[in-house]
Amino acid sequence: METPTNMTIKGILGILMASIDEDKKRRLISLGMGDPTAFSCFTTTDIAQDAVVQTLQSRKFNGYSPTVGLPQTRKAISEYLSTSLPYKLSSDDVYITAGCTQAIEVAISILARPNANILVPKPGFPIYELCAAFRNVEIRHFNLLPDRGWEVDLDSVDALIDHNTVGIVIINPGNPCGNVYSYQHLKKIAETAKRHKILIVADEVYGHLAFGDNPFVPMGVFGSMVPVLTLGSLSKRWIVPGWRLGWFVTSDPKGIFKNTKNIERLKKYFDICGGPATFIQAAVPCILENTEEVFFTRTLGILKQSSDLCFKKIKEIPCLTCPQKPQGAMSVMVKLNVSLLKDISDDVEFCFKLAKEESVILLPGLTVGLKNWVRITFAAEPSSLEEALDRVKSFSERHSHQQKVHIELS
Amino acid sequence: MGTKEWKFRENRNLRTAATFSIKRVLDDVNRNLDRSDGRPIIPLSHGDPSSFSCFRTTQVAEDAVVDALRSAKFNGYAPKGGALQARRSIAEYLSRNLPYKLSPDDVYVTLGAKQAIEVVLSALSRPGANILLPRPGYPVYEAHAVLNHLEVRHFDLLQEKDWEVDLNGLETLVDDKTVAMVIINPGNPCGNVFTRDHLQKIAETARRMGILVIADEAYAHLTFGSNSYVSMGVFGNLAPVLTLGTLSKRWLVPGWRLGWIARSDPDGIFEEHGVVECIKRSLITNTEAATFIQAAVPQILENTTDDFFVQTINILQEDADMCYKWLKDIPCFTCLQKPQGSLFLMVKLDFSQLQGINDDMDFCSKLAKEESVLLLPGFVLGLKNWIRVTFAIEPSALEEGLARIKAFCMRHANKQ
Numbered sequence: 049m050e051t052p053t054n055m056t057i058k059g060i061l062g063i064l065m066a067s068i069d070e071d072k073k074r075r076l077i078s079l080g081m082g083d084p085t086a087f088s089c090f091t092t093t094d095i096a097q098d099a100v101v102q103t104l105q106s107r108k109f110n111g112y113s114p115t116v117g118l119p120q121t122r123k124a125i126s127e128y129l130s131t132s133l134p135y136k137l138s139s140d141d142v143y144i145t146a147g148c149t150q151a152i153e154v155a156i157s158i159l160a161r162p163n164a165n166i167l168v169p170k171p172g173f174p175i176y177e178l179c180a181a182f183r184n185v186e187i188r189h190f191n192l193l194p195d196r197g198w199e200v201d202l203d204s205v206d207a208l209i210d211h212n213t214v215g216i217v218i219i220n221p222g223n224p225c226g227n228v229y230s231y232q233h234l235k236k237i238a239e240t241a242k243r244h245k246i247l248i249v250a251d252e253v254y255g256h257l258a259f260g261d262n263p264f265v266p267m268g269v270f271g272s273m274v275p276v277l278t279l280g281s282l283s284k285r286w287i288v289p290g291w292r293l294g295w296f297v298t299s300d301p302k303g304i305f306k307n308t309k310n311i312e313r314l315k316k317y318f319d320i321c322g323g324p325a326t327f328i329q330a331a332v333p334c335i336l337e338n339t340e341e342v343f344f345t346r347t348l349g350i351l352k353q354s355s356d357l358c359f360k361k362i363k364e365i366p367c368l369t370c371p372q373k374p375q376g377a378m379s380v381m382v383k384l385n386v387s388l389l390k391d392i393s394d395d396v397e398f399c400f401k402l403a404k405e406e407s408v409i410l411l412p413g414l415t416v417g418l419k420n421w422v423r424i425t426f427a428a429e430p431s432s433l434e435e436a437l438d439r440v441k442s443f444s445e446r447h448s449h450q451q452k453v454h455i456e457l458s
Numbered sequence: 459m460g461t462k463e464w465k466f467r468e469n470r471n472l473r474t475a476a477t478f479s480i481k482r483v484l485d486d487v488n489r490n491l492d493r494s495d496g497r498p499i500i501p502l503s504h505g506d507p508s509s510f511s512c513f514r515t516t517q518v519a520e521d522a523v524v525d526a527l528r529s530a531k532f533n534g535y536a537p538k539g540g541a542l543q544a545r546r547s548i549a550e551y552l553s554r555n556l557p558y559k560l561s562p563d564d565v566y567v568t569l570g571a572k573q574a575i576e577v578v579l580s581a582l583s584r585p586g587a588n589i590l591l592p593r594p595g596y597p598v599y600e601a602h603a604v605l606n607h608l609e610v611r612h613f614d615l616l617q618e619k620d621w622e623v624d625l626n627g628l629e630t631l632v633d634d635k636t637v638a639m640v641i642i643n644p645g646n647p648c649g650n651v652f653t654r655d656h657l658q659k660i661a662e663t664a665r666r667m668g669i670l671v672i673a674d675e676a677y678a679h680l681t682f683g684s685n686s687y688v689s690m691g692v693f694g695n696l697a698p699v700l701t702l703g704t705l706s707k708r709w710l711v712p713g714w715r716l717g718w719i720a721r722s723d724p725d726g727i728f729e730e731h732g733v734v735e736c737i738k739r740s741l742i743t744n745t746e747a748a749t750f751i752q753a754a755v756p757q758i759l760e761n762t763t764d765d766f767f768v769q770t771i772n773i774l775q776e777d778a779d780m781c782y783k784w785l786k787d788i789p790c791f792t793c794l795q796k797p798q799g800s801l802f803l804m805v806k807l808d809f810s811q812l813q814g815i816n817d818d819m820d821f822c823s824k825l826a827k828e829e830s831v832l833l834l835p836g837f838v839l840g841l842k843n844w845i846r847v848t849f850a851i852e853p854s855a856l857e858e859g860l861a862r863i864k865a866f867c868m869r870h871a872n873k874q
Contacts, residue, residue: 056742058535058537058538058742059742081535083535085533085534086534091530091533092530092533097527097528097530100527101524101527101528104520104524104527105520105524107514107515107520109713110514110515110710110711110712110713111506111508111509111712111713112506112712112713113713115481145745146569146715146745146746147745149743149744150744150745153743153744153745157605175743178742178743179743182580182740182743245464246464247464287533288533289533289534289535290532290533290534290535290536290748290749290750291533291748291749291750292569292745292746292747292748304464305464316479316482319479319481319482319601320478320479320598320601320602320605321572321573322569322570322572322576322715323715324569324715324748325713325714325715325747325748325751326713326714326715327713327714328748
């Protein structure tokens with residue numbers, strides 16, 4: 049098997065953690081992963097927790113669910129998603145997956161065929177590359193433009209598409225860049241996809257986590273123009289990534305993708321795979337209907353505060369540049385100016401030395417497709433975030449070219 | 459200007475893989491049910507007894523999960539391969555039935571045994587490789603083998619020898635591209651339990667052939683006959699073994715989706731041949747069991763008392779005995795073996811005793827229609843014109859179901 053083991057986020061983070069110098073006795077602060085549950089300010093709502101306890105204790109959900117998911121769960125998610133769409137999804141459009149990761153796996157597997165290729169953003173989320181490798185699907189990377197709010201480089205998209213291209217993946221709100229695309233830009237993407245007759249895989253795992261100028265617009269809004277496969281989960285908005293409750297949805301009101309054959313294929317794929325725990329599925333209707341707005345607002349408030357803080361602190365660090373203030377999701381991409389550093393040659397070395405010397409974990413951009421960039425997850429306790437970035441600052445000062453400054457002054 | 463065709467097409471592999479699906483076949487059988495029949499449907503076709511109140515999990519398990527959930531400490535991602543405390547407690551639990559100790563590193567937690575199958579088969583996938591599967595068997599193996607481009611070769615289980623593996627036949631199937639053989643013990647669908655001797659012979663054969671053994675032990679400990687459960691891992695020193703297991707059957711919670719892969723390989727052959735790496739890579743793209751359920755595993759494995767296990771076995775034994783007794787007296791059923799374990803038995807249709815029934819699918823369809831009893835036609839398991847009977851339901855419901863089956867067979871008996 050040719051799959052690269054070292055290129056997963058968890059893999060790299062594991063290696064970075066291992067190089068922490070335990071003698072330093074400093075509190076480890078990880079800004080490496082999109083899992084804010086490590087910080088006590090990020091907890092799920094009691095409504096969600098109680099709902100799951102209730103379904104478990106009812107003893108009615110210890111058996112297998114239908115492989116496409118419990119009907120009440122599918123219905124509840126279809127209603128939840130439809131509130132943001134100009135048409136109504138039916139429960140048949142919704143398939144329950146074990147987290148968004150499995151939804152990605154479904155999307156890649158269902159589109160795979162000999163010689164197929166899928167367009168994936170760079171920087172992006174490496175699970176796409178890994179799933180594609182397992183299913184023998186070729187990956188082609190299109191660029192996101194840092195000086196244009198990380199918008200899709202539609203010219204590069206046009207150049208990459210050929211008759212074997214089956215789809216394009218759009219991650220919005222963006223991981224790793226923290227962008228939230230405007231309605232106009234999403235429309236342009238949809239028009240491009242339509243022109244080339246490929247469908248869109250809309251990774252909306254960070255759906256509704258938008259705290260900047262652009263509101264979150266689901267790609268499904270353009271579902272009548274081009275078929276959209278929407279991927280999502282409870283993980284981010286409800287802060288429960290460990291519950292593994294996600295969905296794969298056909299946002300395709302014209303029925304271009306969801307013809308009888310494709311639906312059969314989807315059902316057959318779900319037949320041979322396992323889905324999430326039945327009692328967690330059973331709690332979803334209650335969770336979606338009863339979670340109060342105040343919970344969502346509170347989370348967004350903390351994220352906005354952290355992202356503002358993160359942006360501000362990065363400006364104080366000369367070797368790091370943040371081209372775009374984060375607008376949503378949980379992380380931001382920051383460019384590393386290696387020429388300002390005296391003994392660090394790239395992002396990987398930067399992150400390793402930082403881990404060792406300062407007990408701070410950042411993710412090398414190489415992992416997500418951009419060498420000499422760094423991904424910083426700002427979804428953390430503001431005080432921890434501040435302390436971590438202070439340590440990054442002192443680290444960079446220690447490793448900067450002092451001499452250059454002197455030469456310029458004299 | 460003609461409309462250009464949309465570019466997405468079906469994945470042919472998926473189509474082939476999905477022909478191996480019990481669920482599809484059951485859906486087809488179900489379609490024959492007569493909705494105007496006022497009698498309750500008796501399902502003797504499934505693998506999930508948890509819908510019957512006599513098969514209820516232990517309070518210990520339920521409390522363990524509630525505790526983990528309420529602690530709010532397990533809402534984040536678990537490490538790939540599983541939470542350490544879950545892996546450690548599963549290693550200890552499995553080691554109780556082994557002559558050596560498993561370490562937590564030998565254990566990977568999966569989303570149910572189904573995902574364990576997915577992970578192992580995709581880990582073994584390589585160009586031109588083949589895998590040996592039992593016939594009759596469990597079609598999820600065939601499905602994932604196809605999906606992972608593994609050629610499937612079937613070896614027989616010999617009905618006349620208590621469904622033991624046809625080892626001679628198996629040897630003729632092996633070549634230098636064979637990667638593994640799969641055994642299911644206690645057996646699904648046959649209800650057999652391999653003797654220790656037979657397991658040793660399997661291990662010796664695997665060693666001679668240079669292949670690893672995938673031991674599906676989803677029904678571990680669910681034995682009620684003369685053969686007790688012996689773990690294939692006992693012979694891990696002869697041939698490397700990957701044991702697949704789950705909470706689903708012994709704790710009656712298939713909906714919780716908590717399974718595992720255990721490497722029984724005291725000589726470290728797996729590590730040497732890169733299998734461990736492959737499993738880890740396969741785990742990367744796979745999703746995991748819910749973190750809080752993993753966190754509950756130590757409590758579940760350590761604190762469940764014997765009386766819960768004994769109670770389950772007692773009901774299964776009562777069901778198995780009843781089922782055997784009834785079916786024995788029905789002329790159109792032959793080759794009946796008394797089940798020793800699991801939830802199932804296989805029985806062959808004797809068409810000389812029936813009229814107006816074409817095959818196993820026809821038998822099950824007509825039975826569904828006329829008597830609202832569901833059985834599984836054996837063709838989907840590799841044995842056409844056999845039937846798989848699930849006896850693990852409420853004993854009184856089972857009795858009703860068996861009476862209806864008898865009535866059906868009488869009605870369709872060959873009148874000569």
